[in-house]
Each structure stands twice: as structure tokens, then as C-alpha cells.
Amino acid sequence: MTSEKKDLRTTIRQSLTATQNGTVTILSSLLAVEDLLGYVPPEAIEEVANFTSSTTNDVWGVASFYTNFRFTPPGDHVLEVCWGPSCHMLGAQKIVKEVLDTLDLEGEGDTADNAFTFKYNTCLAACGQAPVISIDHQLMGRMTPEKAKERILSVKATSKKGNLQKG
Secondary structure: OOHHHHHHHHHHHHHHHOOOOOOOOHHHHHHHHHHHHOOOOHHHHHHHHHHHOOOHHHHHHHHHHOOOOOOOOOOOEEEEEEOOHHHHHOOHHHHHHHHHHHHOOOOOEEOOOOOEEEEEEOOOOOHHHOOOEEEOOEEEOOOOHHHHHHHHHHHHHHHHHHHHHHO
């Protein structure tokens, strides 16, 4: 086992043992891993099985049942558009169109450069600020298609500056 794999397994174990809730389930364990890593790697299936005294088949059954789990790393930035009733009624569909056009995507997924992962969210719990988007868990309300495009371009520009400074 490579040191990178050992480090990943250690990180997964730490996320599992750090859960505050007294009830430990396969689902809560998978959520803890995904909250930390942004996805559920194959190593996590094994670690969750060990942690919950389950089989890998049981864990995989839960993980594959819920469509919101990812099994590959997300893009550098995760952008979500709320699709709940308030957001939908107040223009989310126009925001989705602009986001997809700006990211050059046809639907949920990752951009070709892996800079963004786009997903729909059934509720971002900010109905009073509808329509709402989230970039890297930062909520932005009273969104318009124009403001969504500006935010995406701003994040792209900031990311490129950071990459130029590192190189």
C-alpha cells in the first residue's frame, strides 16, 4: 500500500471517529467521509464497513442507492443551483441556463478542465433569499443570471491567479 493510500485511509478513519452523533450508521458514516473529502473513494467503502461492522456489499448498497454520493473527486469548485419551489418560482431556470452556458456544460457534471462541478440542489435552505446558488458552500441569494455569470468568472479568474502565483 502506498503512503498516499495510507494517508487517505487515515483521513477516512479520522472522519468516521470524529462524528458527534451517538448513532453510527452506514449512511451517517458515508456522509462524514463525503463531507470531508467531497466524494466517497473505494477505500472509504472498506473503512466504513469495518467501522460499522458491516460488509462492503452492505455499504456499497447504501452508497449506490443515494444518487447524491460521488465516487470520483469533484472539480476544484462546486457550484450548486437551488431548484426548490421558491427558487424555481423566482427564476432558477434562467440561472441554470446561464450557469450551464458559462461553464460549457449540458447538465450536471464536471467541466472539461475540472475547474467546476455543477449540480442541482433540491433546497439550499435560504428560501427568503431566493433564487440562491452556492459556490464552495458559500450561499449567494437574490441571484440573477448576470450575477451568476459574474461570480463564476470571478472564481475562475481568482483560481488562475492562484495557479500563476504557485507556478
